[in-house]
Amino acid sequence: MKKFNLFNEIIVCDRKELLAACSSARNFGITYKGDIVYAPFDERHILIYQGVITPEPVSALMPPKPKSISELLGANYKVVEDDERILIKAAAAWQEIIGFNIATCDYDDTSGDGIAQFLDKELEDIGWHATEFSIGYRDLVDEIEAKCDGTLLCIEQEEPYRFSGLGYIGDYASARKIAFEYAKARISDLMANDPDFAAENLTDDEEEAAQFFGIGQ
Helix, strand or coil: CEEEECCCCCEEEEHHHHHHHHCCCCCEEEECCCCEEECCCCCCCCEEEEECCCCCCCCCCCCCCCCCHHHHHCCCCEEEEECCEEEEECHHHHHHHHHHHCCCCCEEECCCCCCCCCCCHHHHHHHHHHHHHCCCHHHHHHHHHHHCCEEEEEEEECCCCEEEEEEEECCHHHHHHHHHHHHHHHHHHHHHHCHHHCHHHCCHHHHHHHHHCCCCC
């Protein structure tokens, strides 16, 4: 998966398209690729901005002073205007960005509690059963991020280390296969080498999980 780290990345937009959206009084978004999109949004759009910019009231006595793009987007967006391009840094808007995207990401790794579930039902079934053998969602996600197509939208810095991210899987079939085979191999090894997980010592839930992965059948 490709990591899109908002601490490092600059989102590049077309000036005319962004200005048109800002003056449209419509709900619009800016994707992490710099595309301008309008509601209703595609569920796979990954947004770094979403909102409706309300025009200033018109007064014949005091015409409104035009606002800069930086003022229109808000204080959490750092904006540089470069001829026909608008360059945006959005790391400071991370909490807002989570809100734009939380319902459509495949997994949420933005809290200190770690990953709790997958959006995809088949992956969630794999994760749920794997936890019976102390295989966490993070274990599965590490495999998916290393071996699958997709995007990890995140903020990550080294000193002091800080990470928060939302995962978008590009190929569900591949991710399901990789997660399933990884969990199956781990569970098979545990059952063969750890007395606590020997077949005769399994709990009902552990036995059900082993059967889910086709082990011991």
